[in-house]
Amino acid sequence: MTTAVKGPTDDIAEVLLDAATIQRRVRELGAQIAADYVGRDLVLVSILKGALPFLADLMREVPIYCSLDFLEVSSYGAGTSSSGVVRILKDLAKPIEGRNVLVVEDILDTGHTLSYVIEHLRGQHPESLGLCALLDKPARRVVPITVDYKGFEIEDKFVVGYGLDFAERYRNLPFIGVLKPEVYTALA
Numbered sequence: 001m002t003t004a005v006k007g008p009t010d011d012i013a014e015v016l017l018d019a020a021t022i023q024r025r026v027r028e029l030g031a032q033i034a035a036d037y038v039g040r041d042l043v044l045v046s047i048l049k050g051a052l053p054f055l056a057d058l059m060r061e062v063p064i065y066c067s068l069d070f071l072e073v074s075s076y077g078a079g080t081s082s083s084g085v086v087r088i089l090k091d092l093a094k095p096i097e098g099r100n101v102l103v104v105e106d107i108l109d110t111g112h113t114l115s116y117v118i119e120h121l122r123g124q125h126p127e128s129l130g131l132c133a134l135l136d137k138p139a140r141r142v143v144p145i146t147v148d149y150k151g152f153e154i155e156d157k158f159v160v161g162y163g164l165d166f167a168e169r170y171r172n173l174p175f176i177g178v179l180k181p182e183v184y185t186a187l188a
Contacts, residue, residue, distance in 0.1 A: 008170050012177035016159055017152060019174040022134075023057065025151050029132060030061025033102065033149060040100045041127070042066040045092065047073055047117065049171070050106035053163040054134045054151075058104060069093055071120075075113045086116040092124075101126040102148075106163050107135040111143030118145070135159070135176070158184060 033042075044062075046055040048070050059066065072090035101121060108114055114131065121129055132149035139156040158181075160166050161173030166184055 008173060009177075011170070011180050011183045012160075012173075013180045015175050015177045016154065016157070017162075017176040019162075022151075022162060022176065026054070026057045026134075027061050029149050029151060030058055030063075033058075033132065034062045034064045037062075037066070037100060037102070038064050041098075043069055043094075043096055043099050043101045043126075044104050045069050045071060045096075045101055045121070046104045047071055047106070047113075048090065050163040050165060051104050051134070053171070054106055055104045058132070067094075069096070071117060073113055073117060075116075086113050088120065092121075095124065096121065097125045098127050100128045100130075102130045102132055105131065105133045107137060107159070108133040108145060108147060109137050109140050111141050111145045114145050115143040134162075135164075 042064065044055060044059060044066055046052060046068065049072070055068070059068065069092045070090065071088060071092060073086060074089055075086045103114070103117060103121065105114060118129065118131070130148040131146065133147050134151040136147055136150050136153045137156060138153065157178045159176050160170035160179045161176045163171050164176065165171045166179055170179070
């Protein structure tokens, strides 16, 4: 007799954005970014770890010369909302002075983290500095942020998948889903 093994999809209350919908929008964003940055020195700066799947798919849809760099930032810990205290755990590997930088982020929530990141990068004197966010959750915004390229605007629900996590889990889901409240309240 075999017993069913519980997996990450069992913790999902609803699929908010399926894989095909995400890929279609990433393709559109890539085309728009390519058109806007053609002939310019573009650096895609990803915020680790959550934006990595988005960056990987997005860069393949940007058919112009570009380079990559990464920032690792901490503001959530193991909780379900930003602590408001932002720390840079890993800074850029190469200078961005005089270059066109596009920050690639998984989700824009309160705005604390991205505001901090934008100011940090602005201090390094790029030629231009833009923001591409897969998800925008305006209901939780505390700090105003301009998004140049937005994937989807979503309601105030706790989402995981496609890079987004809860306690380092669920990043590997190919879709974005709403986590069942009993999952994160049990660990809180």
